[in-house]
Amino acid sequence: MPGAVPHIAVGLLSAAFVHLKHFRLEFSLAIFIGNLLPDVIKFGITAIRQGTLAVFYVKQDGFFHSLSSLTSDYANWFTVGFFLLLLATFLYHYHVIKKKKLWEYEELYVFLLIGIITHLIMDALIMEKGPWF
Numbered sequence: 001m002p003g004a005v006p007h008i009a010v011g012l013l014s015a016a017f018v019h020l021k022h023f024r025l026e027f028s029l030a031i032f033i034g035n036l037l038p039d040v041i042k043f044g045i046t047a048i049r050q051g052t053l054a055v056f057y058v059k060q061d062g063f064f065h066s067l068s069s070l071t072s073d074y075a076n077w078f079t080v081g082f083f084l085l086l087l088a089t090f091l092y093h094y095h096v097i098k099k100k101k102l103w104e105y106e107e108l109y110v111f112l113l114i115g116i117i118t119h120l121i122m123d124a125l126i127m128e129k130g131p132w133f
Helices: 004-022 025-050 062-071 074-093 099-125
Strands: none
Touching: 004 025, 004 099, 025 062, 025 099, 074 099
16 A cells, blocks of 8 residues: 555545536545545554554554455445435435435545545555655
């Protein structure tokens, strides 16, 4: 997996591309956050559990590896998205959210998922040399 700088750079480039195409800041933020989300979950939760602020120097114990296997699986992200969209549809059915908001949530999830898939593809193709590169 690549370090933080390549993920941030690709996230910013894809966010800029999406912003130039759609002119919506929330879509750009969704793809940028999606590109960082798997590592934020993996390293952030492990750092909190280990009681440290040094996110790039967490001990890669069993808890880290279990989170890593959960966040690097495409099926898990699609399953979470399916249940979130199912919840949004349920709330739409009971008139808690409007149809326009439902479509916006679906579009936001698609851009988030594109960012996550980009992150996972980068993890598969680029070998990490350190926490930053």
